[in-house]
Amino acid sequence: MAVKAMILTGYGLNCDNETEYAxxxxxxxxxxxxxxxxxxxxxxxLDEYQIVVFGGGFSWADxxxxxxxxxTKIKYNIGDxxxxxxxxxxxVIGICNGFQSLVNLGLLPGFDNNYxxxxxxxxxxxxxxxxxxxxxxxxxxxxxxxxxxxxxxIELPVRHGEGKLFASEKDIERLFKDNQVVMQYAxxxxxxxxxxxxxxxxxxxxxIAGISDPTGRxxxxxxxxxxFNSYMNHPDWTRKKEELLRAGKRIENREGEGIRIFRNAxxxxxxx
Numbered sequence: 001m002a003v004k005a006m007i008l009t010g011y012g013l014n015c016d017n018e019t020e021y022a023x024x025x026x027x028x029x030x031x032x033x034x035x036x037x038x039x040x041x042x043x044x045x046l047d048e049y050q051i052v053v054f055g056g057g058f059s060w061a062d063x064x065x066x067x068x069x070x071x072t073k074i075k076y077n078i079g080d081x082x083x084x085x086x087x088x089x090x091x092v093i094g095i096c097n098g099f100q101s102l103v104n105l106g107l108l109p110g111f112d113n114n115y116x117x118x119x120x121x122x123x124x125x126x127x128x129x130x131x132x133x134x135x136x137x138x139x140x141x142x143x144x145x146x147x148x149x150x151x152x153x154i155e156l157p158v159r160h161g162e163g164k165l166f167a168s169e170k171d172i173e174r175l176f177k178d179n180q181v182v183m184q185y186a187x188x189x190x191x192x193x194x195x196x197x198x199x200x201x202x203x204x205x206x207x208i209a210g211i212s213d214p215t216g217r218x219x220x221x222x223x224x225x226x227x228f229n230s231y232m233n234h235p236d237w238t239r240k241k242e243e244l245l246r247a248g249k250r251i252e253n254r255e256g257e258g259i260r261i262f263r264n265a266x267x268x269x270x271x272x
Contacts, residue, residue, distance in 0.1 A: 003028045003269045005051035010034040011070070013057035013097065015226060022226040023053075025255065026262035035073065043081025050269045051091045052082075054098025056159075056224055066122060066162040067100030075105055082107075083115060089272065091146060091265050092218045096160055099210070099220035108220045109171070109180055110213030120167045120211070122222070126203030130161040134235065135201055135223060137209055138186035142179045144216035146268045147261045153190045154183075154257050155234070156223035163202035163222040165211075172205055182219060183210040225258030 005028040009016035016032045023030035028051065038045060046052070059070040074082060086092060086107070094102035099122060102108045106116045125131060135158050139151050167175070175181050184207040185193040185200040193199035193207045200207050202222070210221030231237050231254050244250055 001270060003051065003266045004049045005030045005053060005265075006038075006046070006049045007032045007053045007055055008035055008038065008098075009055065010036060012059045012061055013055050013070075015056035015095065015224065018224075018229065019053055019055050019095070019226040022229045022259055022262050023051075023266075025229060025259050027266045028262070035070075039073070039077045043078030046078075046081055046085045049085075049090070051093070051265055052085065054092070054094040054101050055226075056096035056098060059097050059101070062097075062162065065104075066160075067097050067102075067104050070097070070101040071104035074101070079105075079116075086115065086218065089217070091268065093147060093261075093265065094218075094220040095224055095226065096158075096163075096222055099222055100162065102218065102220045107218050108213055109175060109211055110215075110218060111171075111174065113214065115213070119171050120165060122162055123164050123166050124162050125160070125164055125201065127197065130159070131163075131198070131201045132159040133157065133198055133201060135199070135209070136186045136188055136190065137183045137223060138190045138192065139183050140179060140181055143182045143212065144179065145182045145212040145219050146216050147219045147264050148182055149264045149268075151260055151264075153186065154260070155228075156225055156258055157227050157233075158201050158223050160202070160222055163204065165204040165208045165222075167205070172208075175208070175211060176206070178214060180211050180214065181206075181208055182212050183221065185209050225261040228256035228258035230254060230256045
């Protein structure tokens, strides 16, 4: 079956082309949809899709806090439609600014299937500035998140100024207890970063880089999987290529590791 994915764009979101390309590589039929066009349809067009991507960028220039206006515009225009989309068993992924929007909407963490209450914040990086680098990520093997099936560790780029995940100690403990922490910042060996900069680029509590709702079908993460769509996106690709050549080998898979996250989503929809 054709798996249709909608990528929301407009008002400063700027990762839609990369995300569209990544979803095509993963086997989906993606469409970039301006937020206004979705709202003008009263959200009815969502009935034609199985995956919605809240993508990265700087919606409304983060003037009132990252993802705040984006979330407000969605919630008070088509919030019911988004909830209905989720209830049908479809998938939602929020990347960077999209993750920030999902927590502002209350779609994450979604404790007790309450998708309207904000319990988590993504706030200013501890260093107080924008960061653009690559990070190592350790995936929680007990997570039921649809998007990370078969992934133990992955390296992805981050580029944000407000990526520190913060919540009450009680809610942080619950995220871990319920295995809603999907991935954490780590070192090269996959061990926890323990808050060390730049392994943990923003000071996120307990190195949390991505979380899901209890169903595992809503996923938010600060790193950008769409930005690792080719092995040549990685800053060390020439070194790795040379190492293989000297060993008499060659790069077999020219696809970036980030595509695995999108392919998992496509395969989930195909198999359900």
